[in-house]
Amino acid sequence: MTAVIEVEHLTKRFGRFTAIDDLSFSVQEHGIYGLLGRNGAGKTTLMQLLTGQQFATSGDIRLFGERPVENSSVLDRVCSIKESQRYPDEYQAHHVLTSAPWFFPRWDAALAGQLVADFRLPVKRRIKKLSRGQVSALGVIVGLASRAPLTFFDEPYLGLDAVARQIFYDRLLADYAEHPRTVLLSTHLIDEVSNLLEHVIVIDDGKIVIDAEADALRGSATTVSGRTAAVESFSAGRNVLHSENVGGLSSAVISGLGPDDRATAIGEGLDLSPVSLQQLVVATTTSRATEWKESA
Amino acid sequence: MTTHVWRIVKLHFVNKWTVLGIPWLVMTFIFLVNLTIWGVIYATTTGQSRTDAEQGLGYTGASFYIFVYMLIVALQAINNTFPYALGLGVTRREFSFGTGIAFALLAVGYGAALTILSFIEQWTNGWGLGGHMFTAIYFSDGPWYARLFVFAGAMLFFFFIGSVAASVYVRWRSNGLLVLGATIAVIALGLVVLATLTSSWAAIGRSFLAAGSIGIVGWMLVAAVIAAIAGYFVLERATPRNA
Numbered sequence: 001m002t003a004v005i006e007v008e009h010l011t012k013r014f015g016r017f018t019a020i021d022d023l024s025f026s027v028q029e030h031g032i033y034g035l036l037g038r039n040g041a042g043k044t045t046l047m048q049l050l051t052g053q054q055f056a057t058s059g060d061i062r063l064f065g066e067r068p069v070e071n072s073s074v075l076d077r078v079c080s081i082k083e084s085q086r087y088p089d090e091y092q093a094h095h096v097l098t099s100a101p102w103f104f105p106r107w108d109a110a111l112a113g114q115l116v117a118d119f120r121l122p123v124k125r126r127i128k129k130l131s132r133g134q135v136s137a138l139g140v141i142v143g144l145a146s147r148a149p150l151t152f153f154d155e156p157y158l159g160l161d162a163v164a165r166q167i168f169y170d171r172l173l174a175d176y177a178e179h180p181r182t183v184l185l186s187t188h189l190i191d192e193v194s195n196l197l198e199h200v201i202v203i204d205d206g207k208i209v210i211d212a213e214a215d216a217l218r219g220s221a222t223t224v225s226g227r228t229a230a231v232e233s234f235s236a237g238r239n240v241l242h243s244e245n246v247g248g249l250s251s252a253v254i255s256g257l258g259p260d261d262r263a264t265a266i267g268e269g270l271d272l273s274p275v276s277l278q279q280l281v282v283a284t285t286t287s288r289a290t291e292w293k294e295s296a
Numbered sequence: 297m298t299t300h301v302w303r304i305v306k307l308h309f310v311n312k313w314t315v316l317g318i319p320w321l322v323m324t325f326i327f328l329v330n331l332t333i334w335g336v337i338y339a340t341t342t343g344q345s346r347t348d349a350e351q352g353l354g355y356t357g358a359s360f361y362i363f364v365y366m367l368i369v370a371l372q373a374i375n376n377t378f379p380y381a382l383g384l385g386v387t388r389r390e391f392s393f394g395t396g397i398a399f400a401l402l403a404v405g406y407g408a409a410l411t412i413l414s415f416i417e418q419w420t421n422g423w424g425l426g427g428h429m430f431t432a433i434y435f436s437d438g439p440w441y442a443r444l445f446v447f448a449g450a451m452l453f454f455f456f457i458g459s460v461a462a463s464v465y466v467r468w469r470s471n472g473l474l475v476l477g478a479t480i481a482v483i484a485l486g487l488v489v490l491a492t493l494t495s496s497w498a499a500i501g502r503s504f505l506a507a508g509s510i511g512i513v514g515w516m517l518v519a520a521v522i523a524a525i526a527g528y529f530v531l532e533r534a535t536p537r538n539a
Contacts, residue, residue: 053382054535072300075385086379086537089372090314099310102303103384148385 002029003062004150004182005050010059012045012206019045021206022059027182027199032172034197034214035186036281042206043186044082047154050184051080063150079104079148081139083158087127093138094123104146111175112145118167132159140168144175153185165189169196190278194218200277204285214277221280222262225251226270234265242283253283300386304394305401307381308373315402319365327429330358334427350426358429359410363454366406370399370458374466374527379536392528399455407448414443438509446513453516456523463527467534 005027012020019042027033037043048054050061052068052075061068068074087096097116101107116123119137127135136159143151157165173196176183187193200217202210210217221241224231231250235243238261243252253275257265265272275283309315337349373395381391414430422428431437438446464472491497504512 048535051382051385052387055533070387070389072387072390075387078385080383080385082383085383086376088311088314088376088380091311095310099303099307100384102306103386 003027004029004064005184006060006062006065007050008060010046010049010061011057012042012049012054013057019206020049020056023203023206023208025201025208025211027184029182030180031198032176032183032185032196034190034193034200035184035203036188036190036200036210037186037203038285039188041203041285043203044084044154045206046203047080047082047152047184047186051075051078051152053080076103076105077149078152079143079146079150080152080154081143081156082152082154083136083139083156084154085135085139089128091127092124093121093127093130093134096127096138096142097123100142100146104148106147106149106179108145108147111147112141115141115144115171118171119164133161133164134159136160137164144168144171147175147179147181150182151184153183153187155186155188157187157189165192169193172196190281191276194277197277202281202284209284210281217277217280219274221253221255221275221283222257223251223253223273223275223279224257224265224270225249225273226268230268230270234268234270241280242286253279300390301394301397304381304386304391305398307377308395308398314372315369319362319406322365323359323362326358326361330356330427330429331423331425334422334425338425346426350422353422353426353428354432356428356432359432362406362410363450366402366451367454367458369402370455371462373398374459374462374531375537378466378531378534382536388532388534392531395459396524399452399459403448403451403455404444406451407444410447411440411443415440442510446509449513449517449520453513453520456520456527460523460527460530463530463534466537467530469537 003026005025007026008024010020010023011018021042023046035043035046045054049056050063050068052070055069063074064077066074068078093116097112101109115121115137119134119141121134121137121141122130127138130138136156140153140156140160143153143156157168160168169192172183185193185197194214197214200210200212200214201208212220224234226249228245228248228250231243231252235252235254238257239255241253241255243250257272262272334353337353338346341349377395378391382388410430417423417428417430422431437443461473461476464476468475491500507515
């Protein structure tokens with residue numbers, strides 16, 4: 001395994017606001033990584049920093065072992081797609097599809113053509129006149145057809161309907177299987193992509209709260225629910241990520257329960273249910289009681 | 297590096313409508329409007345009054361539009377094409393060099409076309425009607441290389457003034473433009489005060505006349521080069537603005 005992205009003690013401040021706060025993580029070659037987090041958590045800023053579009057305040061970023069800022073040999077292997085991408089005034093979609101291949105040596109024109117048909121993208125219409133979903137589709141087409149060894153998708157689906165999003169996920173997975181590469185996808189629609197992701201990085205307030213294999217995460221937490229007194233006594237001393245009380249009933253999201261713990265809980269008349277990736281992210285980013293990096 | 301820069305040049309020409317289509321369409325329209333006016337003047341005047349009118353037509357600003365248009369092209373190139381290019385994985389350095397080359401190609405291309413049009417206008421005696429659109433008095437009445445120099449040089453001036461202003465905007469947003477505008481206003485005011493206090497307005501007027509169109513465009517080129525270099529350094533640390 002080789003690391004495609006290595007980030008050490010990365011910090012980015014805008015004035016007094018700290019968008020990225022001392023992040024360290026790495027991304028291995030050939031994998032689909034999910035970058036999850038709430039609005040304003042720092043996902044876009046992080047992607048902009050990784051692709052050399054923003055300048056770090058401090059810390060170190062290495063892509064393919066080199067710093068990305070103003071470095072063509074790195075940036076030639078990177079494609080970054082964001083929902084809010086600006087395009088030149090008066091551009092039509094076909095202008096983008098004509099010019100993008102000059103910047104991606106591995107561009108697959110046949111795939112691009114197929115995707116244009118799949119998304120029913122009107123290529124001879126001005127981008128300003130396209131719907132939000134069509135603009136998103138254009139970005140997705142460039143991102144997939146670029147076949148860049150390292151591709152960033154920053155919430156690329158806004159305005160895309162459910163069918164189009166499914167096309168995106170299917171195409172991404174199919175093309176990834178044939179042409180392995182590294183994909184970093186930031187998204188809010190966690191349940192939709194949870195089967196796609198091999199690794200999950202969750203950031204909140206500019207800090208990493210989860211950095212773990214998706215498989216490990218899926219079984220890592222359990223919702224324990226029942227009478228408040230029973231839930232509280234069971235929770236005591238355990239790793240509680242999140243808890244809620246309604247009337248005399250409570251539920252708690254607890255990580256790291258073993259078979260014995262489960263038996264105890266059932267013995268005390270508590271209900272156990274698995275926690276989806278989305279619930280896990282919600283639990284960890286609403287009350288950050290515990291560092292998840294280690295426990296997951 | 298060469299191919300990296302050349303693809304930026306091509307990027308500015310992908311949408312030919314913006315850099316070639318619209319300018320020529322508007323220019324054709326302006327030309328037809330002028331042609332009509334010349335026709336009316338020609339039809340309603342004779343003898344000495346026609347000669348006087350034709351002389352007056354020499355003071356034309358009809359082709360000035362295209363220079364202002366190129367300033368807008370430059371603004372858009374920095375404000376919109378820059379974030380697009382960065383999204384495609386272009387370095388700021390490559391973008392600046394490629395954009396400078398694209399501007400130079402456009403300036404020389406348009407300069408050559410305007411020069412040819414000015415000679416056609418001259419040889420046909422103002423399109424048969426004594427009109428002037430490409431042979432304005434003072435600015436475009438020399439040999440071909442002088443006209444090419446004036447047209448292309450003036451256009452480069454507008455390109456780089458536009459691009460340095462847009463670079464300031466992209467890097468520091470509207471606050472940057474406010475500071476830039478205020479700085480220019482203060483410098484201009486200082487020069488006016490200086491010229492007035494030293495009673496040198498007459499001398500300034502004479503030196504403008506003495507410099508001739510070549511001299512004036514030469515100074516505009518100096519300003520263009522300064523703007524280009526300043527724009528390069530401003531853009532070097534700029535971050536793209538998202539929609």
